[in-house]
Amino acid sequence: MSQNLLALLKKDDFVQLINEMADEINTNLNNKEKEKYFESIALLYSFIENVLKWLVYANGLWTRSAKQISPKDVREIRNFCKKLNFFGAINVAYVDCLIDFKLYKRIHEIREERNMIIHKLWFFERRSDRRLLRKKLEKLARTANSLVKVLNRLTRRIGVDEIYEIAL
Numbered sequence: 001m002s003q004n005l006l007a008l009l010k011k012d013d014f015v016q017l018i019n020e021m022a023d024e025i026n027t028n029l030n031n032k033e034k035e036k037y038f039e040s041i042a043l044l045y046s047f048i049e050n051v052l053k054w055l056v057y058a059n060g061l062w063t064r065s066a067k068q069i070s071p072k073d074v075r076e077i078r079n080f081c082k083k084l085n086f087f088g089a090i091n092v093a094y095v096d097c098l099i100d101f102k103l104y105k106r107i108h109e110i111r112e113e114r115n116m117i118i119h120k121l122w123f124f125e126r127r128s129d130r131r132l133l134r135k136k137l138e139k140l141a142r143t144a145n146s147l148v149k150v151l152n153r154l155t156r157r158i159g160v161d162e163i164y165e166i167a168l
Helices: 002-006 011-030 034-064 071-083 086-095 101-119 130-158 161-165
Strands: none
Touching (some): 011 130, 034 086, 034 101
């Protein structure tokens, strides 16, 4: 998922990929496909982190383009954003006013939870607790939806559909 998201070159592909992922998550939840909850959680962790990086990148290019922006500037901004970790992406998105404080705090909690689960999966005794996984999945889906709203807001502010053609 994350490689596909970052490699998108067309608006239709970008929007289609987001819609397909949302449909897959919603199908898993609506049909109570419990065996797919953990996979869907991992998918949303990846989606949230990569959309944040993309938002920072698109916003950085937009901000810098108010003045003359050179190909070197574009490369440097791109390299910076590609190297951002989840923690850094959340903080830059907040400082750049892409996300509000409430979403900032929610995403930080998600990042901490993700780190705990991924780095201590062998110790995570509740990984087979389907009710807990469903609650986590629903929380992640709400946060992902909030990020898609941020993406739409940024696109409207920039005012050009070519924003979707910017691949990180």
